[in-house]
Amino acid sequence: SYRIGVLALQGAVSEHLRQIEALGAQAVAVKKVEQLDELDALILPGGESTTIGRLMRLYGFIDAIRRFSAQNKPIFGTCAGMILLAKSLENDETVHLGLMDICVQRNAFGRQTESFQTDLSVTGLAKPVPAVFIRAPFIRATTSSAVEILAEFEGHPVLAKQNHLLACAFHPELTDDPSILRLFLEMI
Numbered sequence: 651s652y653r654i655g656v657l658a659l660q661g662a663v664s665e666h667l668r669q670i671e672a673l674g675a676q677a678v679a680v681k682k683v684e685q686l687d688e689l690d691a692l693i694l695p696g697g698e699s700t701t702i703g704r705l706m707r708l709y710g711f712i713d714a715i716r717r718f719s720a721q722n723k724p725i726f727g728t729c730a731g732m733i734l735l736a737k738s739l740e741n742d743e744t745v746h747l748g749l750m751d752i753c754v755q756r757n758a759f760g761r762q763t764e765s766f767q768t769d770l771s772v773t774g775l776a777k778p779v780p781a782v783f784i785r786a787p788f789i790r791a792t793t794s795s796a797v798e799i800l801a802e803f804e805g806h807p808v809l810a811k812q813n814h815l816l817a818c819a820f821h822p823e824l825t826d827d828p829s830i831l832r833l834f835l836e837m838i
């Protein structure tokens with residue numbers, strides 16, 4: 651079966667590991683760059699993107715994940731993970747991996763709606779999926795036609811795919827619905 655890594659520096663790691671195993675794949679908590687070699691795909695979890703980005707720099711993950719991506723191995727960024735994948739950020743100079751042709755706005759839903767759950771219809775999925783948003787970003791703009799928007803919330807893109815890269819603004823691992831993860835596993 652496939653081996654799926656979850657970058658385990660900070661954030662919602664164990665929830666992803668559990669959902670991966672529930673679909674019958676092998677889940678690996680990734681703490682060292684050497685572990686990337688044994689993976690078929692990688693998940694960048696939600697959490698705090700500034701913290702995760704700082705730890706990625708410290709442990710050599712920026713170049714290592716760029717090399718992983720250059721091999722066309724699938725990468726899925728959820729919430730903070732979407733911020734890490736973006737080529738640019740609105741209102742923030744920082745670029746972390748800079749792999750995906752999207753401009754992302756952090757904490758985009760404002761303080762009044764810090765956290766909420768909604769059902770989203772997703773291109774390619776028969777049924778709406780429950781989506782948990784926690785101080786979530788959204789995609790402000792796409793900067794190439796290679797980016798496919800798969801779901802929007804109130805007119806803002808919150809799920810997008812670009813070749814072997816997938817990014818969502820919400821937390822699919824915090825629900826019992828594995829359909830977004832299944833979508834990602836189909837990219838392997």
Ligand code: GLN
Pocket residue numbers: 695696697698699700728729730731733756757784785786787
């Ligand atoms: N607000 C966080 C950030 O900017 C992301 C929140 C999350 O991952 N749930 O990094």
